[in-house]
Amino acid sequence: MSSITDYALPNPVNQNRSGIIGRAVDRYEGPLKVSGTAPYAAEVKTPSPPAYGVFVGAEIGCGWVRAVDDVAAKAAPGVKLVWHVFDQPPGQGEAGAKSYVQGQAVADPVFVNPKVRFFGQPVALVVADTFENATAAAGMVRVSYEEDPEAEYEFQPADAAPAENDQDSAVGEFELAFAEAPIQLDEVYETPIQNHCQMEPCATTAWWEEGTVQVNTSVQMIKGPQHLVAETLQIHRENVHLMSLYVGGGFGGKGSSYEDLASAALASRVLRQPVKIVLTRQQMFNATVHRPATVQRVRLGATPDGRLTALSLMVATHCARNAPFIERAAAFSRALYAAPNRLTGHRLQLLDIAVASAMRAPGEASGMMSLEAAMDELADRLGLDPIELRIRNEPDKHPESGQPYSARQLIECMQDGAAKFGWNKRNPKPGQTRDGRWMVGMGMAAAIRGNFLLPAKASLKVDAEGNIRLRQGMTDIGTGSYTILAQIAAETMGVPLEKVIVEIGDSGFAPAPGSGGQFGAASAGSGALAGGMALRAKLTEMAIADPASPLYGAAPEAVEFRDGLITVENRSETLAALVTRLSPEGIEAEGSSSPAPDIRQFASYSHGAQFAEVGVDTITGEVRLRRMLGVFACGRILNAKTAKSQITGGMIWGVGTALTEINRVDPRYGSLGSQDLGTYFPPVHADIANLDAYFLP
């Protein structure tokens, strides 16, 4: 791929002759999911009955494990092993070691360090013959700690400092322009810690076959975990067969892997028996990752007619001391509105609490809360409609890099959505609209998220019956990867969907970047297209060179694939016939795609507008969503059904982020206030009424 213009040339996806691309196709793996027969990581069939592993979590927030009394646990019924820093798993690589230059992960051995970094950190593992015995024995492990008196648990925004490898973005002279602006808005907004709450807890089932470990786990990317197991267990990565076929939700929280991954592999090596470890829901809260809190200062300088002369969003946030991560709440603001003088940046405080990491729309989820609220307040101050205010500050190119947008339909989204939502019925004066005991308000916000592509490969094979089998190391975390890959394979090879088999989530398959960062469909899909084109080229070459083929001697550029046929003009044969004759065991090809260098010339984003009507109970102050509409421009939609589900899902995440989800750290202990789903509140059915979304064509 030498240029993005190559993609503008006709290809099966953009030609879409049979119309499969974009169609509202049922999910490929749907029948398995609705019948409970899709095996998630803790559910795969093992060659012999598994042993069960349960972790013991640290009961202090920061310090050291000084002693472990495991006598009772080791003697408990059914217990096979108890590991901790004083009785470590054998055969682990040194922390941070990497045997392979190209490796995607370093060794991350478990229980080798007495340091307790956060409350709930796994400090011991008990493996027993049953889940009940393992859980009971885990409760018998007595750990003694030394607490670190210097531990810092409390987020103090004033102590947040510039982070390594991160620069403020400055354009023009913000401070001067803001000071001189006729209209000034200077507000501080706060967002709390929030948790992923994937319905499937992290889990790993592992067993050994000869010298290879079969690892079934629940992760968003395949290669990193495969390499981590190899480095940690000091084995060649060819001997780690890592699979993640069905993932019960990721949302960024399974972009990392946790102690269950290496521990299950290590334990099964020692015990010579399959081992299954599932994190408890409490461990999901305490010992995986979370979205950190932010404190954000928005300053907007504007003219009386609503043109921004100065825009600043400065973010203070936190992360774990040993795991730097910046919740880039200001990043999106560099691309959204025009203003000639700008200052945005992040400040980071290192804390002795659990690891902060990406959680669905990292940066946007927290940052847009502040800037969009500030724009709303500015519009109110100016007596302008919030949509009009945004239109007046619509950039014609990226406000900071100066790059042209590859596509941008923010104004269309806002105007189209406004019409459909009945935005003109809105009373801009607060507190005026009532419905019984409810005060009712209408609001809107812009939506933006960066689009980028990562390299991907895929291999496609056609068999003697004309079935197409696609294999790729991609994951489907509920996003619909299985389905869009099937659609792309079907359209590219010119076969009906029923003839396509999709196999993903396996480290033995052609690598793809996995699910995350909004890059999954475009990256994996491009890889699938490339793989299909490679197979077409191979089949074409074979057919036109074969005197027994009706296509013998044809010009390769005239060959087409449709209706299960390979065809040129009025001559054709079925793929099945071709394969049966030339290579009955099947014909396979691998293709690869990667972003063209000139893609960097463009600022590439999806945009949208969201409208909400909300009620506030005038007696109790309860806030409830009444209706919500989202309008989005996201480029080529591969599947109308699954894409809409993704987008309404994201909108509902927004409802939770704004209205129901808060977690806090108890600064005395460094632990989270909510450690289960009884005290942390993702939205439930009853919270979501009349919510809809659509895409602009």
Place this chain on the structure above:
Amino acid sequence: MRSFTYERAPDAAGAAKTAAEHPGARFLAGGTNLLDLMKLEIERPRHLIDVGRLPLAEIAETADGGLRIGAVVTNTAAASDRRVRTRYPVLAQALLSGASAQLRNKATVGGNLMQRTRCPYFYDAAKPCNKREPGAGCSALGGLNRGHAILGASEACVATNPSDMAVALSALEAQVETVTATGATRSLALDEVHRLPGETPHVETNLEIGELVTAIVLPPPPEGRQEYRKVRDRASYAGGLFSLALAGERMAMGAVALKPWRASKAEAARAAGASPAEAAEAELAEARGLGRNDFKITLARRVMAAALEGTPLR
């Protein structure tokens, strides 16, 4: 979970006797609270006495025009009963606001009455808690206590009682029938069942060892409006920040204390001619915020005043 032995009780009196004879025994009915706590080893019974199949699952009219609800009647069955819905709607509403349908289908009214607090510090064995371990301290005090008590708390415990049903029962002046370990039966007023924490928050009820709840008895329904209003952070399937049961002239509050809080001061003030706001103020005069739950005091005043003014709350 620790290992336990298990039996199905042959009858209520037998169950009570067995429980008293076996230290560390617990009654098991629906199990939705007990098993929750057993999995965390907050409860560690050595022996379970399953009372779920005892013939205590009837709802029957009493001679004086009230209703007797057997202890093993599920929450769903109680809330769905025509007599409860039409004569004691505050009770039906309270039951239906609790938990989820799946939990209501399994949980019994006896179990609902006996359920323990949902204080997150009680639930976390790594945190000091005087309920779990007398003398260990109360980590909710000085902690993240937005959901905790504003009335009747002590330095030893600031937890709340999570039952919605019990709040309605308090306003209805229900009685609780039991059988004790000696086979004797007795009847307690609902308000006598639960204890405030004082210095002994680990002693949660006034029931004796082995005493088994056999029925909840409602007097004839009161005159006037009945309504249950639960205030919470999301629309369903969440514990209350505050709740109010209104049954005629009587009121009780939930999520404000370690027992349902009968608003007798407000009732007395109303009877003496106070305005709704004054009556609410009288009841909340002794309320104390802990730093993060002070909003509950304002919330309670507003909801109670609105209820007394006749404003529809739902």
Place this chain on the structure above:
Amino acid sequence: MLDTAARDVTRGTFEITVNDEERRVNVDLRTTLLDLLREHLGLMGTKKGCDHGQCGACTVLVDGVRINSCLSLAVMHEGQAVTTIEGVGLPGNLHPLQTAFLDRDAFQCGYCTPGQICSALGMLEEVRRGEPSQATEDLAAAIVSLTDEEIRERMSGNICRCSAYPQILEAIRDIAGAAA
């Protein structure tokens, strides 16, 4: 029948019907109904999301009534009939509600889905029996009018983090028909 008189015994042997098949099981008494299904009977369709009755992913039907199988001991269900998602329908022989879930895309990652489906089936029976919910305006009415608000309230015991709520509502509505 379970020998309930034996005082030292922490295991139990008893009969339980699962998906119309009578099973005789011998388990550690601590085994929940959920773990009986998953770890002993190989029925992985019922999911463990929280193990504490706070998410609904483990919802099954017992004698037609929906419960959270995680907060129940297997032994408590001796002699009862349990229906799991595998008993509702399997590929090739799906229940109309499962087909509606496919049509409406009422799932994404699929982990809460068996619980949603079993819960919805139980819910529809509750509605047929006239059992009220918090959303029921007229408690005295014998018949429940199954409005969208009712469906949402009644399904609130099943959390879906992928947030397929609008689509789940549509799928249930396809089966339930218009509100009476």
